[in-house]
Amino acid sequence: MxxxxxxxxxxxxxxxxxxxxxxxxxxxxxxxxxxxxxxxxxxxxxxxxxxxxxxxxxxxxxLYFLPKIIEDKCNKCGLCAENCGTHALLYIKDSYPIPISTVCSGCKLCYKICPTNAIEPDLKVIGxxxxxxxxxxxxxxxxxxxxxxxxxxxxxxxxxxxxxxxxxxxxxxxxxxxxxxxxxxxxxxxxxxxxxxxxxxxxxxxxxxxxxxxxxxxxxxxxxxxxxxxxxxxxxxxxxxxxxxxxxxxxxxxxxxxxxxxxxxxxxxxxxxxxxxxxxxxxxxxxxxxxxxxxxxxxxxxxxx
Ligand code: SF4
Ligand code: SF4
Structure with a gap:
């Protein structure tokens, strides 16, 4: 070629x-x-x-991926926050994680590893x-x-x-x-x-x-x-x-x-x-x-x- x-x-x-x-x-x-x-x-x-x-x-x-936490499905395990390379998920024990969009790289790792499928794509048009x-x-x-x-x-x-x-x-x-x-x-x-x-x-x-x-x-x-x-x-x-x-x-x-x-x-x-x-x-x-x-x-x- x-x-x-x-x-x-x-x-x-x-x-x-x-x-x-x-x-x-x-x-x-x-x-x-x-x-x-x-x-x-x-x-x-x-x-x-x-x-x-x-x-x-x-x-x-x-489109750019941002995580959206579905609270009904989230068991508050914190796995997503532990593995987020840019610390874009604020997590306090026994609470729902809170995404920080300005730090999120859009890598989708949290979405892929969440054991309860509690993360959905919140797609945003960026250009x-x-x-x-x-x-x-x-x-x-x-x-x-x-x-x-x-x-x-x-x-x-x-x-x-x-x-x-x-x-x-x-x-x-x-x-x-x-x-x-x-x-x-x-x-x-x-x-x-x-x-x-x-x-x-x-x-x-x-x-x-x-x-x-x-x-x-x-x-x-x-x-x-x-x-x-x-x-x-x-x-x-x-x-x-x-x-x-x-x-x-x-x-x-x-x-x-x-x-x-x-x-x-x-x-x-x-x-x-x-x-x-x-x-x-x-x-x-x-x-x-x-x-x-x-x-x-x-x-x-x-x-x-
Ligand atoms: S990995 Fe899933 S279930 Fe665990 S805290 Fe994150 S969103 Fe909730
Ligand atoms: S998409 Fe990647 S950078 Fe953004 S919150 Fe999830 S794991 Fe962290």
Whole structure:
């Protein structure tokens, strides 16, 4: 079975241009005839569909398990609380256990081991998944319900959906691009862990460097190959200094993207800069930098179709 190559676009800091890179990489692969799936795993702030001007469809609820104690059936044995790994069941001898939803991981262990079947699922909607298509690219997107905290469950669902596609239609996609949330938390870790190549995106500022080094620490822990992209590289004329600093830290760089009005224009229009049918300037600085990044990427990995 030939599995698609998975590229994870990430970055320790928010607003560095991860989504810009993820969308345009997807477009460039598509332009070369690859079958591409883009997965938006930034579930608190999913906006790939805006850059692709795509209409979301197939909205599907993501449910989360919480235990509900049926007092008529409970013998107050305390077995559930004793075995709960996150101490999410408050138990006082000879009393009914009380679930603490904010601590519960949804593992269902209590439900499985209760000797009297006194625990029932209290399923809660914590977000949604969607699909979409635009510019001959398929999109899977997750959205966390406002005020919910369990973003990892939505990311997990997106990756389950990907696994299902790979299992049932292994040749449907040649390339899968994952767009992560900012940061180095468990959602990001899951997506990096599922990838063959990782591309952290940064910007030439002190914050950018610090957060890049933090995400590289995580990438190294997960033993993944990576190369960084420096976005807004012409910002305040720091490019050469910044690239030298990265070199001194042993950070390999795939390429850089300068500030370019056409990139802003592509955001506003909902047409990716690198889309082959677009009217963007082929000699523009942004366009050329993406072309160079793509050539470097093709040299880095073997991407068959
Ligand atoms: S394991 Fe079941 S019966 Fe025992 S305290 Fe928990 S809910 Fe009640
Ligand atoms: S589902 Fe898991 S984490 Fe939640 S209360 Fe039950 S055992 Fe504890």
């Amino acid at each position: 030939v599995k698609p190559k998975i590229i994870c676009v990430t970055g320790g800091k928010g607003g560095t241009g991860k989504t810009l890179v993820a969308v345009n990489l997807a477009i460039m692969f598509k332009n070369r005839g690859y079958k591409v799936l883009l997965i938006d795993g930034d579930v608190e702030n999913p906006n790939t569909f805006l850059l692709l001007n795509a209409k979301l469809k197939n909205k599907s609820e993501v 949604w998944t969607y699909t979409a298509s635009a510019f001959n690219i398929d999109l899977f997107l997750g959205e966390l319900k406002p005020s919910e905290a369990r973003s990892a469950v939505i990311v997990n669902k997106l990756m389950e959906n990907l696994e299902e596609v790979i299992k049932t239609e292994p040749e449907k996609y040649d390339i899968v691009i994952l767009d992560t949330a900012p940061g180095a938390h468990c959602d990001v870790e899951e997506l990096i862990n599922g990838a063959d190549f990782v591309i952290p995106v940064t910007e030439p500022t002190r914050f950018g460097k610090l957060d890049l080094l933090r995400i590289i620490e995580l990438i190294n822990l997960l033993k993944k190959e990576y190369k960084a992209i420096v976005n807004r590289s012409s910002l305040l004329g720091y490019k050469e200094k910044f690239l030298k600093e990265l070199e001194e830290k042993g950070v390999e760089v795939l390429g850089d993207i300068p500030l370019d009005e056409e990139i802003v224009s592509s955001y506003c229009q909902g047409i990716p800069l690198m889309e082959e049918t677009s009217k963007f300037d082929r000699d523009g600085a942004g366009y050329k930098s993406f072309q160079q990044i793509f050539e470097n990427l093709m040299e880095w990995g073997e991407f068959s179709k």
